[in-house]
Structure formats: structure tokens, C-alpha cells
Amino acid sequence: xxxxxxxIESKWREYWAKTGIFKTPARPIRSGGPASPLPELTAGQAGxxxxxxxxxxxxxxxxxxxxxxxxxxxxxxxxxYKKMCGYDLLHPFGWDAFGLPAEEAAIKNKLHPRNWTLNxxxxxxxxxxxxxxxxxxxxxxxxxxxxxxxxxxxxxxLLYKRGxxxxxxxxxxxxPGCKTVLANEQVDAQGQCWRCHSDVGKRNLKQWFxxxxxxxxxxxxxxxxxxxxxxxxKTMQRNWIGRxxxxxxQFPIANCELRIxxxxxxxxxxxxxxxxxxxxxxPLVEKLVTPEQKDxxxxxxxxxxAKSEIDRASADEKDGVFxxxxxxxxxxxxxxxxxxxxxxxxxxxxxxxxxxxxxxxRDFLFARxxxxxxxxxxxxxxxxxxxxxxxxxxxxxxxxxxxxxFNGLPSAEGIGKVTEYVRKKGLGEPNxxxxxxxxxxxxxxxxxxxxxxxxxxKCNVQPVPESDLPVLLPEDxxxxxxxxxxxxxxxxxxxxxxCPKCGGPAQRDPDTMDTFVCSSWYHLRYTDPKxxxxxxxxxxxxxxxxxxxxxxxxxxxxxxxxYFRFITKVLYDAGWVNVDEPAVRLFNQGMVMDEKGxxxxxxxxxxxxxxxxxxxQGMDASRLAIFFAGPSETEMVWSDxxxxxxxxxxxRLYQLVESLPPATAxxxxxxxxxxxxxxxxxxxxxMHLTIKEVTEDIEQFHFNTALSKIMELVNNIYDVKNLxxxxxxxxxxxxxxxxIRKATRVAVQLIAPLAPHLAExxxxxxxxxxxxxxxxxxxxxxxxxxxxxxxxxxxxxGKVRSHITVPSGTAEDEIKKQALAxxxxxxxxxGAPPKKVILIPGRLVxxxx
RNA sequence: GCCGGAGUGGCGGAAUGGCAGACGCGUCGGACUCAAAAUCCGAUCUCCGCAAGGAGGUGAGGGUUCAACUCCCUCCUCCGGCACCA
Numbered sequence: 001x002x003x004x005x006x007x008i009e010s011k012w013r014e015y016w017a018k019t020g021i022f023k024t025p026a027r028p029i030r031s032g033g034p035a036s037p038l039p040e041l042t043a044g045q046a047g048x049x050x051x052x053x054x055x056x057x058x059x060x061x062x063x064x065x066x067x068x069x070x071x072x073x074x075x076x077x078x079x080x081y082k083k084m085c086g087y088d089l090l091h092p093f094g095w096d097a098f099g100l101p102a103e104e105a106a107i108k109n110k111l112h113p114r115n116w117t118l119n120x121x122x123x124x125x126x127x128x129x130x131x132x133x134x135x136x137x138x139x140x141x142x143x144x145x146x147x148x149x150x151x152x153x154x155x156x157x158l159l160y161k162r163g164x165x166x167x168x169x170x171x172x173x174x175x176p177g178c179k180t181v182l183a184n185e186q187v188d189a190q191g192q193c194w195r196c197h198s199d200v201g202k203r204n205l206k207q208w209f210x211x212x213x214x215x216x217x218x219x220x221x222x223x224x225x226x227x228x229x230x231x232x233x234k235t236m237q238r239n240w241i242g243r244x245x246x247x248x249x250q251f252p253i254a255n256c257e258l259r260i261x262x263x264x265x266x267x268x269x270x271x272x273x274x275x276x277x278x279x280x281x282x283p284l285v286e287k288l289v290t291p292e293q294k295d296x297x298x299x300x301x302x303x304x305x306a307k308s309e310i311d312r313a314s315a316d317e318k319d320g321v322f323x324x325x326x327x328x329x330x331x332x333x334x335x336x337x338x339x340x341x342x343x344x345x346x347x348x349x350x351x352x353x354x355x356x357x358x359x360x361x362r363d364f365l366f367a368r369x370x371x372x373x374x375x376x377x378x379x380x381x382x383x384x385x386x387x388x389x390x391x392x393x394x395x396x397x398x399x400x401x402x403x404x405x406f407n408g409l410p411s412a413e414g415i416g417k418v419t420e421y422v423r424k425k426g427l428g429e430p431n432x433x434x435x436x437x438x439x440x441x442x443x444x445x446x447x448x449x450x451x452x453x454x455x456x457x458k459c460n461v462q463p464v465p466e467s468d469l470p471v472l473l474p475e476d477x478x479x480x481x482x483x484x485x486x487x488x489x490x491x492x493x494x495x496x497x498x499c500p501k502c503g504g505p506a507q508r509d510p511d512t513m514d515t516f517v518c519s520s521w522y523h524l525r526y527t528d529p530k531x532x533x534x535x536x537x538x539x540x541x542x543x544x545x546x547x548x549x550x551x552x553x554x555x556x557x558x559x560x561x562x563y564f565r566f567i568t569k570v571l572y573d574a575g576w577v578n579v580d581e582p583a584v585r586l587f588n589q590g591m592v593m594d595e596k597g598x599x600x601x602x603x604x605x606x607x608x609x610x611x612x613x614x615x616x617q618g619m620d621a622s623r624l625a626i627f628f629a630g631p632s633e634t635e636m637v638w639s640d641x642x643x644x645x646x647x648x649x650x651x652r653l654y655q656l657v658e659s660l661p662p663a664t665a666x667x668x669x670x671x672x673x674x675x676x677x678x679x680x681x682x683x684x685x686x687m688h689l690t691i692k693e694v695t696e697d698i699e700q701f702h703f704n705t706a707l708s709k710i711m712e713l714v715n716n717i718y719d720v721k722n723l724x725x726x727x728x729x730x731x732x733x734x735x736x737x738x739x740i741r742k743a744t745r746v747a748v749q750l751i752a753p754l755a756p757h758l759a760e761x762x763x764x765x766x767x768x769x770x771x772x773x774x775x776x777x778x779x780x781x782x783x784x785x786x787x788x789x790x791x792x793x794x795x796x797x798g799k800v801r802s803h804i805t806v807p808s809g810t811a812e813d814e815i816k817k818q819a820l821a822x823x824x825x826x827x828x829x830x831g832a833p834p835k836k837v838i839l840i841p842g843r844l845v846x847x848x849x
Numbered sequence: 850g851c852c853g854g855a856g857u858g859g860c861g862g863a864a865u866g867g868c869a870g871a872c873g874c875g876u877c878g879g880a881c882u883c884a885a886a887a888u889c890c891g892a893u894c895u896c897c898g899c900a901a902g903g904a905g906g907u908g909a910g911g912g913u914u915c916a917a918c919u920c921c922c923u924c925c926u927c928c929g930g931c932a933c934c935a
Contacts, residue, residue, distance in 0.1 A: 002887090232853050232930080239852065239931055246935080264935060277935095313933060348934045355935095362933055435934055557930080628873070630862060634855090635928090642861075645873045651888085705863070708872035715872090722890090793868050798916045800868050838915050843867055848915050 003654040005618030009757040013132045021773060022079075022134040025088040051087035052544045053079055054523060054583075056552030056560070057094040057141070060120035061101055064127045065607035066626075066638055067592040067600050072133045073623050074589055074632055074701065075551050079134045081698045081753040084777040090544050091134055092526040094141035095121050098149075098448045099515045100178055100195060103480050106447075113447040114475065117144055131610055131619060132756065139529045143518035148525065149449035150470035151535035152518050155567065156452055157463050158574060164211045167461060171281045171305070171346065172440055174203040179484045180444045181207060183514060184437050185559040191313065202281070202305050208451060208511070210439040212566050216241055218580075219436075219565060228585035230633075233557045240558040242435025247419045248350065249428035251276060254326040254335050258287065263349030263433055266359065267422070268414030271403040272377035274367060275355040276327045276338040277320065279346035280304040288338060290324025297321050297340055304342040318343045318366040330427045331418075332404065341366065349433050357393065358385065364393035377402045378411050439563065441514040446480035446487040448512025449473070456499035456506035465500050471508065486510035519560055520567040523547055523582055541577050550583040553591070561586070587701055590634040592626075597637065608638055620755035621646045627703035627754055650758055653714055653747060656721075657762045660741055680739045686716050687743045688784035694750045695777070703754060710750050717743050749778055793844035794819050796828050804845075812839050819845040 016022065055075040058068060079091045095117075102113035109116065121142060128135065141148055159165040173182040177198030186194045193200055212219075220241045223234050246265040253260065260276070278285060280301040289297045300321040304312070320341030327338050336355075343362055344353050357367035357374040367374055374387035378398040385394055400409045406417060422428040442451065450471045452464040464471055474494045480487040488494055489510035499506040521535070528540035568582040591599055594606045601607055613622040617640075624646035629636040690713040697706035721740055745766055752759035752772045763772040787808055792815065794802040802824040806815055816837050819825060829849050836848040 235853055236930055242931090242934065244934065262935080266935080318933080343933050343935095345934065350935095353935045360935070362935080433934080435931095554929080628861085637861080641874065644875095648888095649873085655888090704861095705872080708863075711872055718889095795868085795916075798867095798914095803868085836915060838867095840867055840916095844916090846867080846915050 003651050003758075005620065005650075005757075006615075008761045009132075009614070009619050012757045012760045013130070015760070015771075016132060016134075017129075019771065021771060022091065022136050024090050024092070024136045024139060049086065049088055050090070050544060051082050051549075052090045052547045053082065054091075054526070054547045054550050055093070056550070056556065057096050057519070057522060058124065059096045059099060059101070060117055060124050062120055062123070064124050064131075064610060065600060066610055066613070067607070069131065069610040069622075070592050070626050070636070071551060071553075071589050072128065072131070073626055074587075074703070076133045076756075077623070077627070077703060077753040078549065078551075078698070078701070080756055080773055081777065083134075083773055084749075084752065084775060086776065090139075090526065091136060092139035092141070092529070093128065093133075093135040093137070094139075094522055094526070095124075095143065096515060096519050096522075097121065097142050097144035098512070098518055100180075100445060100447070102447045103445060107481055112475075113480065114144065117447075118142075127611055131614065139526050141522055141525050141529050143449075143515070143522065144447070146470045146472060147532070149473075149518065151525065152449045152513065152521070153452040153464070153469050153471060154466065154535055155521055156513065156517070157466065157469075159210055159570060160453075160463055162570065162574065164214065164570060165208060166211065167206055167208050169204060169206045171202045171204050172207055173200045174205075175200050178445075181205060181440060181442060183440045183516070183559075185516075185562075191311075199311075204281075205442075207440055207442040208453075208509075210441055210517075210566075212439045212562075213434060213436055215566050215569055216243070216434040216436050217432075218569060219562060222565075222569075222581055225581055226583075226586070229583075230554070230586060230588055233554060233561065233586060233588065236554075236557040237562060240436060240562065244433050244435070246349075246431060246433065247415075247422065247428055248431040249330065249354070249422055251327040251330060251354070253288065253338070254328055256325075258284070260284065260288075260327060260338075260352050261350045261428070262352050262354045263431060264354055266356070266411075266415065267418040267428075268400060268403075268406070268409075268411045269356040269359045269377055270329065270331050270354065270418055271400075271406070272356040272358050272375045273329050273332075273334075273336055273354045274357060274373045274375050275336050275363075277341045277344045277353050277355050277363075277366070278323070278338060279344040279351045280340055280342050281346040282344075282351045284352075285323070285340055288323050288325045289340075293322060293324035297323055300340055304340075307342070312342050318362055318369060320366065320370070330422070330425075337372070339366075339370075347437055348435065358387065358390065359393050359395055361393040361395065364390075375402060439514075439516075439566075441517055442509075442511040443514055444484065444486040444510075445512055446473075446477055448515065449518060450488065450494075451509040451511055451513055453509045454497045454499060454506045455509065456502060456504060458504055459499055459501040459506075462500050462506070468500075473512075486512065488512070516560060516563050520563040521571070523550075523564065524568075524571065524577065535576075538576060545577055546579045546581060547583040549585045549587060551587045551589060554588040587632070589632055590630075590636060593635055593637050595637060595639050600638065613643075617643045617647065618650070620758045621650055624649065624707060624755055628707050630704055632701045632703060649711055649714070650755065652718075653751065654758070654762065656714065656717060656744055657748065657765050659721075660744060660766075661737060680720065680736055683716055683720050683739055683743055685784055685787065686713055687746050688780040690750065691746060691778045691780040692785070695780070698753060706750075707754060710747055710754075713743065713747050713750075717747065746778060748772070749775060790842055792819070792842075794822055794825060795844055795846040796825055797849055798846060801825060801828060812841075815839060815845060819847060 053075060055071055079089060082089055097117050102117045105116045106113040143149060156165060173184065173187050175182050175193040175196065175198055177193055177196035182193060182200060187200050188194055191200055192198060220238060220243055223237055226234060244265060246263050247267040248261050248263050249267065249270065250259045250261050285301065318341060320339040323338045323340055325338045326335040328335055344351065355363040355366065357363040357372065358376045359378055374390065376385040376387055377400060378394060379385055379401050380394060380396065380398045397411045400406045400411055400414045406414055409417060419430050450473055452469060452471045454462050454464060456462055474491050477487060477491055495507050495510065497506050497508045524536050524541055527544045528536035531537060564582050568577065569580050571577045572580040594600055598604060598606060610622065621643050625643040628646060629642050690709050693709050694706045717740055720736060724736060748759055748762045748766065749772065759772050789805050790808050791803055791805045793800055794804060802822045804818055804822060806818065816839060820834065825847060832849060834847045834849055838846040
């Protein structure tokens with residue numbers, strides 16, 4: 001009979017839904033008694049039974065496509081495997097439901113963003129349920145619902161109370177397309193908006209920030225704890241945080257009281273300073289410019305700010321304008337000109353640099369352009385540089401020269417010596433700077449969580465009291481077309497508020513929060529999603545945290561994956577959670593591409609619907625095809641071709657089970673005795689080897705090799721079965737049937753995480769009553785892997801020349817003797833004595849002639 | 850430019866110091882069939898050879914080793930990330 005995937009898959013889908021097999025156990029079993037509030041149990045502790053498996057939740061942009069499906073199918077397979085291993089699992093799902101596309105779609109379709117979003121969620125949820133992904137839907141979270149964003153606002157207030165949320169005027173990334181500000185993480189390498197790819201500009205606005213820089217050092221240092229995270233993600237985070245050790249040195253301004261600090265990693269070049277440079281946005285520019293230069297500087301600043309980030313960064317020429325002020329080199333006493341230039345970044349270091357043209361390429365270009373002197377203070381080993389002949393800066397190490405008391409010192413040593421000197425003189429001190437900037441979270445958009453702050457004319461900024469949360473997003477807003485300021489600013493009913501401090505009239509903050517705030521703590525809400533009194537209870541969080549395996553795309557390396565580490569640390573410091581890192585293991589799944597090699601996505605219109613696949617190919621066949629296509633972490637190309645092998649395999653296994661004698665003939669007794677004949681003992685061994693290898697593979701997300709090994713087992717079963725077609729030893733028949741049946745059961749159990757509907761059906765056919773997912777995962781018998789006879793490869797000079805079979809446990813000398821006596825070996829050696837004989841036990845003998 | 854990752858049959862890929870190409874797709878041959886599909890069996894890295902067998906072979910070149918897809922050095926190509934970071 002053909003395998004009727006439609007009937008069988010829907011039968012088991014309904015069965016799982018009815019029996020509630022994916023529900024989270026109320027109390028995960030922990031060794032050492034029931035969970036207590038904030039117990040000391042953490043992941044990695046021996047005997048723990050809980051398992052928190054999480055896939056990154058989804059932005060509900062329409063329906064689930066095959067790219068999502070690959071991600072969720074991996075999680076589902078791993079869930080089912082872990083369940084069979086006896087873990088109590090938390091495997092929730094939810095929706096990252098605030099965000100710009102909802103507004104855009106709403107404007108286009110004349111739908112409220114809320115309705116558009118909730119409709120998409122309904123569609124996508126139904127799809128996931130149809131696909132039998134093992135989520136506990138009782139724990140679903142939807143970030144745009146007041147019962148969720150109430151606690152997002154609570155998190156904001158927590159950060160505010162802890163001095164980690166502040167409002168500041170600053171030049172921020174402004175996307176003219178989205179008409180909102182963007183976090184640094186949302187501007188790509190081309191200086192464009194991550195969503196609409198408009199060139200991002202700069203605007204000076206008063207905005208809310210989270211002080212993630214306070215956590216820079218810990219976020220960096222604790223990367224070392226993440227031993228089960230992919231190396232590339234950790235490297236990306238390290239680069240993103242960008243720790244840089246250097247020295248901050250104060251330069252007095254001539255003829256005035258001001259001093260300016262510069263940050264440098266090369267204090268050894270300080271005697272080579274021939275100018276100073278300040279960023280155009282720097283607040284001190286106004287104070288440092290002299291009246292004569294005022295107009296020129298103002299014009300320059302204006303045009304610099306008008307440039308897009310990318311134009312500014314890609315300019316080959318370094319240009320600038322003299323401010324009219326002079327800075328005094330605190331070591332040499334020399335006076336140098338202070339320039340404004342846009343190659344200095346206001347956000348990095350102090351926003352002011354010392355210009356050392358001889359030893360910094362950018363400074364060199366700048367000095368050449370404006371005829372600023374070049375002074376050599378580092379000479380390369382055994383060479384003397386001359387400013388006149390230099391064509392580029394010499395930035396490497398060397399020997400200090402023209403540097404007063406430091407002459408003759410190797411520059412590497414000079415760094416420490418100069419720092420020490422300025423520190424003693426009170427002119428500066430060692431300092432560390434980070435590339436990481438504070439997290440800009442205000443958005444001038446409607447569809448987000450309102451910022452729970454009010455602005456009182458008397459009391460300034462005041463937090464909304466916790467008891468007044470949530471600050472509800474007004475629903476009856478019709479005009480959310482972006483205008484460059486928050487649509488909420490025009491909703492009088494929303495804006496008018498009482499000051500929590502003085503009770504006087506005040507205004508709400510009109511901005512909403514970056515959606516990355518919503519997604520930075522959802523993993524915590526899952527532990528206690530219906531709590532109305534707290535964001536989550538400490539006890540529930542303690543039960544489940546940390547996430548044991550987190551599955552998601554590597555594109556979140558420097559965004560979400562840093563933010564959720566940060567928020568977890570803040571909550572750890574505040575005593576809410578007992579882990580300071582959210583996820584023990586991170587797994588990055590590869591993307592799904594179409595046959596042209598392009599990423600599948602809704603916007604490209606090339607996305608394959610998993611529902612279509614389910615209807616045409618079957619869910620299990622589609623899953624197996626996805627798993628088999630290649631390693632889980634690499635990209636895969638989807639084509640209908642890849643399902644062919646999977647479908648054949650499913651039929652092959654189904655036919656195998658169908659062809660077994662009735663259950664009464666089951667001979668599952670002492671299979672070792674049955675394994676008398678050579679073929680049988682080979683199959684018996686293969687069965688245990690497969691259990692071992694498949695277990696190891698699934699544990700490591702190597703679903704492709706796991707499946708290939710199950711295929712091998714099934715092929716071997718067929719080989720043995722084919723022997724029955726021409727039986728020569730009738731007495732062995734029953735034993736052979738028994739081992740076939742046993743091995744088939746094993747194959748069915750091993751395939752269960754990968755092809756769950758098929759496995760349930762076959763399990764039932766094998767006369768089992770209970771769900772296969774309530775069965776214990778198989779354990780291999782190590783003694784079954786031992787072989788009575790071992791085949792060894794015989795090499796001569798590293799080339800395979802022959803094979804011998806020896807009883808296991810044969811003495812090394814005996815093996816070597818036999819190897820040398822081999823006919824083939826004799827032919828090649830021609831009687832000459834071997835120089836060396838190398839024996840690798842259980843593998844090979846290499847004879848060096 | 851800097852930092853990661855990768856490069857293996859016609860294709861997806863396997864093997865992380867020990868028989869390169871497991872498993873699957875495709876192709877070819879055979880069985881079944883009136884025929885086809887499906888299914889089953891066999892072959893399938895390249896070259897020489899009827900065969901037995903032999904030689905070469907994992908981006909290129911060098912090295913370490915009894916033995917290298919695997920480790921080391923140099924280079925090429927592709928992918929990803931960062932990039933005026935002082």
C-alpha cells in the first residue's frame with residue numbers, strides 16, 4: 001500500500017492536539033527536590049531535567065515561509081528528541097508584533113496596524129499549528145498587546161530607576177524614508193537604513209537612550225563564558241563592542257581657560273602633534289571658534305552635517321576649517337592649530353583628536369592638503385624618515401626621536417612611559433573607550449510601546465508610576481502617516497497627562513520604543529506569560545532559565561543578541577533573575593535560497609509556502625528534505641528535487657514495516673543469541689552503532705548525517721531481508737525475522753524526531769499503544785559494538801595494498817607478522833626487510849619499506 | 850584594509866591525522882510490465898587496461914608526518930561581518 005501522507009499526517013496532528021503532548025510541565029523535575037524561589041540550580045548542573053528550548057520569535061509580516069519553517073523544524077526535531085530523552089521542556093512561541101511594516105501596510109491597505117498585525121498572527125499561528133511544530137501555545141506572547149507592553153514599560157522604568165535610561169540632545173541617525181531616528185545597530189555598513197535603505201542622515205534631537213555602555217566591559221568579558229556560542233557571533237560582538245585601550249591627554253587652549261581632552265592609542269607619538277582636530281558636531285566647537293573664523297566654521301559644520309554618513313566616510317579627501325584657536329602640546333609646549341574636520345567622529349573617544357601626520361595616514365592626508373607641518377617622531381628600525389620624502393604615514397612601531405626625554409625608546413615601550421609621565425603630571429590618564437554607543441530607543445512612530453514618561457513644565461521629566469502602567473497606546477488614531485515627529489504628539493487625549501509629582505498639567509512623551517526593547521526580554525516573559533502582577537515571577541524564571549538552546553539567524557549578532565544579553569544582566573543586577581547570561585547555547589541556522597541563489601522572502605515573491613509543501617509533498621517528506629540537504633548552519637537551496645529522496649525513503653521504511661510478519665511473531669528476546677549468523681550479527685551491530693551515532697548527531701544538530709545513518713540502517717535491513725528470498729538455512733529463518741523486526745523498530749524510533757507523523761503511524765503498526773514521543777530514547781549497548789573479528793587495512797608506504805582479518809584481541813606482534821606475511825606485501829617488498837611497521841589498533845598496519 | 854568561515858565527483862554533501870567520495874539526487878544498465886510510471890537489483894571520481902590490476906586525485910604551491918581533505922606556511926577564489934574607531 002502506498003503511504004497516504006495526507007490521511008496519516010492529519011491523523012497524528014489531531015492526536016497530538018487532542019492529547020496536549022506539547023504542553024509545558026507545570027513543575028520541571030529537578031534533582032534534589034522541588035524548585036524553590038531563586039534556587040541555586042543553573043544549567044550544566046548534574047542531574048537537571050529541565051530544558052528551555054527557544055527559537056527566535058517572529059515578526060508577523062504575513063505568513064510563515066520555508067525559511068522560517070527550516071528554523072522551526074530544527075527546533076521541533078530537537079524538542080521531540082529531548083522529550084524522548086526524558087527532559088521537561090519549555091518550548092514557547094510568540095510574536096514581535098510592534099514595528100514599522102505594520103504602519104506601512106496599514107497606510108497601503110487602509111487597515112489599522114493593530115488589525116493588520118493580529119490578522120497576520122492568526123494566519124501564521126494557524127500555519128505553525130498545521131505544521132505540527134511542538135509549541136506550547138498556552139505561553140504565546142504578543143508584544144503589541146497591553147498585557148505584554150505594560151511590562152516592556154516596566155522594564156524601561158526599571159532601567160530609569162537604575163540610572164540606565166536618560167534623555168539627551170544629540171546628533172542621531174535619521175532615516176528620511178522611515179521618518180524616524182535609528183539605533184546605530186539599524187544603520188548598515190553602507191550608511192543606509194536597515195529597512196528602507198535610504199541614506200541615513202544626522203539630526204539633533206532630544207531622545208531616550210539606554211546606557212548600554214555601562215555594561216560594555218561585562219558584555220565583552222562575559223563573551224568568554226559563552227562556550228557554546230558560534231565563534232563568528234562572538235567575534236562579531238567583540239568587534240562591535242570594540243574595546244580600545246589608550247590614554248586621554250589634556251591639551252590647554254592658548255589664551256583661554258579651556259582644556260580639551262584627546263583619546264589616543266599612540267601617546268608615544270605626542271611630540272609629533274602638529275595640529276588638533278575636532279568633530280563638527282562637537283559642542284565645544286562654538287566656544288573654540290574665534291570671531292574671525294566664525295562664518296567659515298559655521299558654513300563648514302553645516303555642510304558636514306548635511307552629508308550622509310556614507311559620503312562622509314567614503315571621502316578620500318580629508319577637509320576641514322581652522323577654528324582660529326591654538327592648543328598647547330602639554331609635553332613639548334608647542335602651539336598647534338585647532339581645526340574642525342568631519343573625519344573626526346563625535347561619538348568616539350572625546351570627539352577630538354591630536355593630529356600626528358607623520359604616523360597616521362588620515363592626519364598625513366589632512367596635513368598635506370593644508371600644508372600643515374609633518375614632524376617625524378618614530379623612526380623605523382635602522383632607518384631615518386624625512387617629512388619631505390614621505391609619501392605616506394609610518395604607523396608601525398619604531399624608535400622614538402624628536403621626543404625630548406623619550407628619545408631612543410622603542411615606541412612600544414614609549415606608550416607606557418608617556419602615559420605614566422602624563423599621569424604623574426596630572427595631564428592625563430590611561431583610559432578605555434568602546435565603539436559601542438548607548439542604545440537610542442526613541443522612535444517617532446505610532447506602532448510601538450509608548451515611553452512611560454511625562455514632561456512637566458515644573459518638575460521636568462517624571463516617570464509614570466508603576467501602578468499607572470500600562471500607558472496605553474491610543475487605538476483610535478487614524479493619521480499615523482510619518483511626518484517626522486511622532487503621530488502621538490497630535491493625539492491630545494493621549495498627550496495630556498497629570499504630572500505624577502506635582503499633579504499639575506503635563507505632557508506625555510510622544511515617542512514609542514524601538515521594538516528591540518520588546519524583544520530583549522520576551523525570553524523571560526515565556527517563563528510566566530500570564531502574570532498580571534509582575535513581568536514574571538522570580539520563581540518561574542529560576543525554574544527555567546537560562547535558555548538551554550537558542551535557535552535563530554546570525555543577522556541578529558550585533559543587535560538583538562547584544563540587547564537581550566544586556567537586559568538580562570540588568571535584571572540580574574536588580575535581583576530578578578539568577579543568571580547573567582540568557583542563553584547557554586546559540587545555534588545559527590542557515591538561510592533557505594531559491595534556485596537562483598537568492599534568499600527566499602515575502603518581498604521577493606519567491607518564498608515557498610510550507611502549507612503548499614505539506615499538501616503536495618507531505619510534511620515529513622519536506623522536513624526530511626530540509627534536514628538532508630546539508631548541514632543545519634549552512635545555506636540550503638530549495639528545489640522540488642530535494643524532496644524526491646526523502647519521499648522514497650519514507651515509502652521504503654513504510655513498506656518495510658508493512659512487510660513485517662504480524663506482531664505475534666515478534667522475537668525481541670535475547671537478540672544476541674539470535675545474532676548467530678554473520679549477516680544477523682552484522683545487522684545487530686549496525687543497529688547499535690546507528691543508535692549511538694544518530695544520538696550524537698541530533699545532539700549537535702547534524703540532522704543530515706543522522707538521517708543518512710538511519711538510511712544506511714534501513715538499507716542494511718533490506719540487505720538481510722533479501723537473503724530471506726532464497727533461504728538456505730531454514731533453521732535461521734525465525735532468528736533473521738526477529739532481528740529484522742528489532743532493527744526496524746529501532747529505525748522507527750530514531751526517525752521519530754525527524755519525521756514525527758510517519759514514526760507515530762509506524763509505531764502504531766508495530767502494535768504499540770502509547771505515543772512514540774512518550775517512549776524513552778534508545779541507548780546503545782557498547783558491548784554490541786565490539787567485534788569478534790576485525791578487518792585491518794594493510795598499507796605499504798602509505799598506500800593500501802591489502803586487507804587482513806584477525807580475531808579481536810590479537811597481539812600486536814602477531815598482527816604485524818601476519819601483515820608482513822601477506823602475499824601482496826611480499827610481492828612489493830621483494831624480500832627486503834621493512835624499515836618500520838606502524839600498527840594503529842583496530843584500523844591499519846603501515847609497512848615502511 | 851582588518852576579522853571570521855569556506856573551497857572535495859555531473860549536483861547536494863560525508864570523512865577533523867589512518868581505506869577520500871558515506872548517504873542522497875542525477876545518469877547508465879538490468880528485472881517487473883503489452884507499455885509507461887512506480888518499485889526492485891547493479892554500475893557510476895579521472896586516466897590506462899578485456900580483466901586482474903595499476904597510476905593520478907579533495908582551489909594552487911611548499912612543509913611537517915610512517916600516513917594529510919584534515920596540521921603548519923605562502924598564494925588564489927568565494928561568502929559573511931566590520932571599516933576614517935584616533
